Amino acid sequence: MTGFQHQAQTSAALLAALPGWAALQAARPDLDRETVEAILSEAARFAEGRLAPVNGKADVQGCQLVSGRVSAPQGFAEAYQALANDGWIGMDVAEDLGGQGLPVVLHTAAQMLFDRGCTSLMMLAGSSRAASHLLAAHADDAVRADWVPALCSGHSAATICISEPDAGSDVGRIRTRGEKREGIWRITGQKIWISFGDHDMASRLGHCLLARTSDAPGTRGLSLFLVPDTLEDGRRNAIVIERLEEKMGLHGSPTCAMQFEGAEAILIGEEGRGLAQLFTMMEFMRLQTGAQGLGLSLSVADIAAGYIKDRCQGGDPKGQPLPIAAHGDVRRQVMDLSSKAATLHMAVLDLALLLDRIGLEPAPQARAALEAQAAFTLPMIKTFGAETAFETASAAMQVLGGAGYTREWPVEQVLRDSRVLAIYEGTTGMQAQDFLMRRLWREDGAGLKSFLASARNESNQFASSDGCGQLLDALLQDFECLSAEMDGLKTGNARAGEYAAEPYLRAGWIAVSALNAWRLTRLHGQPRLAALGRYRLEQLSGEFSLHAGKCRSASGNLDDLFETAFPPA
Amino acid sequence: MTGFQHQAQTSAALLAALPGWAALQAARPDLDRETVEAILSEAARFAEGRLAPVNGKADVQGCQLVSGRVSAPQGFAEAYQALANDGWIGMDVAEDLGGQGLPVVLHTAAQMLFDRGCTSLMMLAGSSRAASHLLAAHADDAVRADWVPALCSGHSAATICISEPDAGSDVGRIRTRGEKREGIWRITGQKIWISFGDHDMASRLGHCLLARTSDAPGTRGLSLFLVPDTLEDGRRNAIVIERLEEKMGLHGSPTCAMQFEGAEAILIGEEGRGLAQLFTMMEFMRLQTGAQGLGLSLSVADIAAGYIKDRCQGGDPKGQPLPIAAHGDVRRQVMDLSSKAATLHMAVLDLALLLDRIGLEPAPQARAALEAQAAFTLPMIKTFGAETAFETASAAMQVLGGAGYTREWPVEQVLRDSRVLAIYEGTTGMQAQDFLMRRLWREDGAGLKSFLASARNESNQFASSDGCGQLLDALLQDFECLSAEMDGLKTGNARAGEYAAEPYLRAGWIAVSALNAWRLTRLHGQPRLAALGRYRLEQLSGEFSLHAGKCRSASGNLDDLFETAFPPA
Known part of the structure; x- marks a missing residue:
């Protein structure tokens, strides 16, 4: 079985083992195990047959900006249209809007296969799908009907335009303006880091764009617009592609700097509510980033596991060399990276399923608890999906040695492609602030409580004698204890919280990893996953102590030390 | 002051603070503080003025294999000749052999500046300098006189040829043969991963090559040869450059696969003693790798520290944005990466100085203790010089955000270039085996004892009330306790040792880092370094616990778990 098909089967097995799966199946009896397996197997076939073949070539060829327009790598347009034709882009968009009406979790399980195939191409599918959800939720009927089915069918494609030179993590400093003149909204300003800001893979492009429509400070003056690249009369809108960034990786995805020069735009939703509305889209993008990271992690983990069976070195010099899988040091490396990837696999599916369960939950209080839990989990999945991909790629490269450093193997591309995941869609620092200051401090740890309650409820149902439950x-x-301490910083020492936020996020991920590794240990029909779960679970308490220690020392003299080391000029 | 000059000054300050410096100065009274500073300042000027300008271009241009010969990137030949003309290549080679007769530690401090300028070009200087030492020690008078001055002057250049397709870490499986026919040694076989295996930067190339000269198994049948690319009559030797590897980074350094087709060669030293003789060279290369990593680490640390003062984001949305250096989260990131680089800086210089002290020590027992301590330290400097470069580059990229992922900044090149350092010159796994199985087990921890004794001796001399000594x-x-436990595995559970070797190496690095970070805290005239040392020192016990925990759990059921997760086919 290929790695793609194996990943599809594993996703189906993990899904069936997740406690939320029963609730989803009750609502969607059509999605029995065979159907899920069939969908994911088809996704695996597509990823392997249509996406993987363009991935390496796109990395070498990259994108070109010629006469003001961007051409995507060879084969991208055809592969994207095939992806759309087969219904994969709008998988979890409502059927009456041209989608398949499938759960988020199935979209996620399919997406991680596609990302494994070709992450750069999937950047376009990701923003188009997220835009579908955004427009479905906030656009008026005419715009929704015009755009959402077209995004799902691949006729149209969409971007998200937020960042500007002086407004990166600090969205409130956006200066691009939206002004209504003679009844028409017009956008003026520069946007940067726009993935697929222009390309030749669809007939029409729409830019979901944040612009300032009032002088209210910060994010309150921001509104959301849809800016089409082409006007109704066929003229090009006033958008100039200024340059493509030359990046370390993701060469197939054109990263554009764009100038909007009074471009005509459609206001989406309410004026001044732009950022709040865009959160819908950003949440989808963050989960997508976690799933991207997972697809890449599983890909390189399989490469490492295969390599050590084939590569022979060491053993008695008088005899044949041994497969390097015989060496304890190599085994440890492969267990480390594979167990991290497997644990992440369970965790990403768990979050996606949680999003589905929110939609199914009728009781407001229970629904609020699920929402809080999803918001608690999202920054971790985003961050550690990203980091696991990069770390796993680097660890797999170490297993392959010099070979892994060359283009003979795809690992080096994964390493280069994956590094940006921890930067875009909110850096690790921003995720950590969200996790500590919004989720724990501002929302009084509602998501934490919900997570702990459900994890304990699950753990209590299964007594075991293997020590894993303990x-x-x-x-x-x-x-929980560490969180209580971190909560105490809110009133007494918020500055220490700034220092502690990232280690606290890491400690949270250890707890979430513990739950998911423990779940793996319980998969008695899947000895491979159970062994990886056990290995990972046994590593976690040491890692937790490290991060907890950093949290606790953050209230010390760090500002003094910093200012001594880096005095103001 | 530029980063290069600042690094030179810091090296001089650190050197003066090292306890071994007094012994070196007693032997070399000419090397007073002003002279050291002048030499390093000149090295900084060269690195910045001649090497840094070719670095980025070489990354883009790479090397070409045309009609069987390799052309190096534009400007490399001129820069290399200038490096040689100014005496930098043979800095620590004896004066009567064309070198400068300076201590290893001064060479190392200069080399880390040059590597900061252009790591890929310095790969050639590194192997040529190491070959100079190798030939000075083991070649006969005629060969020594023919080659060593020529290597120092840049007329000639040298490689090390060890690896073959089936002999990477496992050197004993070398199949390339050396056979004496009609009084002439001839080499037949393939060598791969040969840095600068061919190029146009010097008039004559010599390959220091391991080949099998008898059927004694393993490394015992290996002899060392010097294989010139050109014969005395001007004909090209029977060497074919088969291909250049396409690598993730170090594009300026051509990595060659080479076929030796009965090439004429000179036997160096004794038949069957090849590997033992080559160790001289490999030790230099391993220290060089640590110094490479340091130069790269310091470079990106400076970039991150500069960026956070200039880049403004965040703060009250009604006011001007703050330099991101104001944010606690950013401060923590920069303290993390800068304190690791500063601690490594002290540690690399300490090891280089230790090598000089060995040469100065007349008493056999004291000399043996220093040698053991150097052998104990070398695998850590090699490994964590490499890892610190890559980690620091990745951390600096995170500080720079999207900008760091683009070619607008040199960080992404450092990240790509540095990744191979943990692979070549002995992978981390091989260093860890050396550290545990050779240094601790086979040599009964002589190096460990010497390290602990000298560290404690140093610590005891300085009572302090700041808690750092404690x-x-x-x-x-x-x-020391952990080492006693690891020593116990030798007889009872050597298999657990295979699993524990790498975490034990990491634990050792924490101890070495503690000594060097503590030394930084004592630099009262250098508040920046003292603050970085204190920060690093406070992080170390948590990290130590993590690695010690992994060492201790290595005796468990890891083989069972591995074989369950990855059953034999």
């Missing part, structure tokens, strides 16, 4: 319970307890 | 003493103690 490891999980201890880590949940440790994280 | 942190150091505790970590030395913890590492």
Whole structure:
């Protein structure tokens, strides 16, 4: 079985083992195990047959900006249209809007296969799908009907335009203006880091763009617009592609700097509510980033696991060399990286399923608890999907040695492609602030409580004598204690919180990893996953202590030390 | 002051603070502080003025294999000749052989500046300098006189040829043969991963090559040869450059696969002693790798520290944005990466100085202790010089955000270039085996004992009330206890040792880092370095616990878990 098909089967097995799956199946009896397996197997076939073949070539060829327009790598347009024709782009968009009406979790399981095939191409599918959801939720009927089915069918494609030179993580400093003149909204300003800001893979492009429509400071003056690249009369809108960034990786995805020169635009939703509305889209993008990272992680983990069976080195010099899988040091490396990828696999599916369960939950209080839990989990999935991909690629390269450093193997591309995942869609620093200051401090840890309650509820249902339940319970307890301490910083020492936010996010991920690794240990029909879960679970308490220690030392003299080391000029 | 000059000054300050410096100065009274500073300042000027300008272009242009010969990037030949003309290549080679007769530690401090300028070009200087030492030690008078001055002057250049397709880490499986026919040694076989295996930067190339001269198994049948690219009559030797590897980075350094087709060669030293003789060279290369990593680490640390003062984001949305250096999260990131680089800086210079002290020490027992300590330290400097470069580059990229992922900034090149450092010159896994199985087990921890004794001796000389001495003493103690446990595996559970070797190497690096970070805290005239040392020292006990925990759990069920997860086909 190929790695793609194996990943599809594993996703189906993990889904069936997740406690939320029963609730989804009750609502969607059509999605029995065979159907899920068939969908994912088809996605695997597409990823392997249509996307993987263009991936390496696109990395070498890159994108070109010629006469003001961008051409995507060879084969991208055809592969994108095939992806759309087969219904994969709008998988979880409502059927009456041209989608398939499938759950988010199935979209996610398919997307991680496609990302494994060709991450750069999927950047366009990702923003187009997220835009479909955004427009479905906030656009008026005419715009919705005009755009959402077209995005799903691949006729149209969409971007998200937020960043500007002086407004990166700090969205409130956006200066691009939206002004209504003679009844028409016009956008003026520069946007940067726009993935697929222009290309030749669809007939019409729409830019979901944040612009300032009032002088209210910060994010309150921002509104959301849809800016088409082509006007109704066929003329090109006043948008100039200024340059493509030369990046370390993701060469197939054109990263554009764009100038909007009074471009005609459609206001989406309410004036001044732009950022709040865009959050719908950003949440989808963050989950997508986690799933991207997972697809890449599983890909390189398989490469490493295959390599060590084939590559022979060492052993008695008088005899044949041994496969390097015989060496303890190599085994440890492969267990480390594979167990991280497997644990992430469970965790990403769990979050996607949680999003589906929110939609199914009728009781407001229970629904709010699920929403809080999703918001608690999202910054971790985004961050550690990203980091696991990069770390796993680097670890796999180490297993392959010199070969892994060359283009003979795809690992080096994964390493280059994956590095940006921890930067875009909100850097790790921004995710950590969200996790500590919004989720724990501002929302009084509602998501944390919901997570702990459901994890403990799950753990309590299964007594075991293998010690795994105890490891999980201890880590949940440790994280609860640490969270209480971090909560105490809110009033007494918010500055220490700034220093502690990232280690606290890492500690949270250990707790979430513990739950998901423990779940793997319980998959008795899947000895491979159970062994990886056990290995990972046994690593976690040491890692937790490291991050907790950093959290606790953050209230010390760090500003003094910093200012001594880096005095103001 | 530029980053290069600042690095030169810092090296001089660190050197003066190292306890071994006094012994070196007693032997070399000409090397007073002003002279050292002048030499390093001149090296900084050269690195910045001649090497840095070719670095980025070489990354883009790479090397070409045309009609069987390799052309190096534009400007490389001129820069290399200038490096040689100014005496930098043979800095620590004896004066009567064309070198400058300077200490290893001064060469190392200069080399880390040059590597900061252009790592790929310095790959050639590195192997040529190491070959100079190798030939000075083991070649006969005629060969020594023919080659060593020529290597120092840049007329000639040298490579090391060890690896073959089936002999990477496992050197004993070398199949390339050396056979004596009609009084002439001839080499037949393939060598791969040969840096600068061919190029147009010098008039004559010599390959220091391991080949099998008898059927004694393993490394015992290996002899060392010097294989010139050109014969005395001007004909080209029977060497074919088969291909250049396409690598993720170090594009300026041509990595060659080479076929030796009965090439004429000179036997160096004794038949069957090839590997033992080559160790001289490999030790130099390993220290060089650590220094490479340091130069790259310091370079990106400076970029990050500069960026956060200029880049403005965040703060009250009604006011001007703040330099991101104001944010606690950013400060923590920069302290993390800068303090690791500064600690490595002290540690690399310490090892280089130790090598000089070996040469100065007349008493056999004291000399043996220094040699053991150097052998104990070398695998850590090699490994963590490499890892610190890559980690620091990745951390600096995170500080720069999207900008760091583009070619607008040199960080992404450093990240790509540095990744191979943990692979070549002995992978991390091989260094870890050396550290545990050779240094601790086979040599009964002689190097460990010497390290602990000298570190404690140094610590005891300086009572302090700042708590730093206590942190150091505790970590030395913890590492000694852990080492006793690891020593116990030798007879009872060597398999667990295979699993534990890498975490044990990491634990050792924490102890070495503790000593060097503590040394930084004592630099009262250098508040920046003292603050970085203190920050790093406070991080170390958490990191030590993590690695010690992994060492201790290595005796468990890891083979069972691995074989369950990855059953034999």
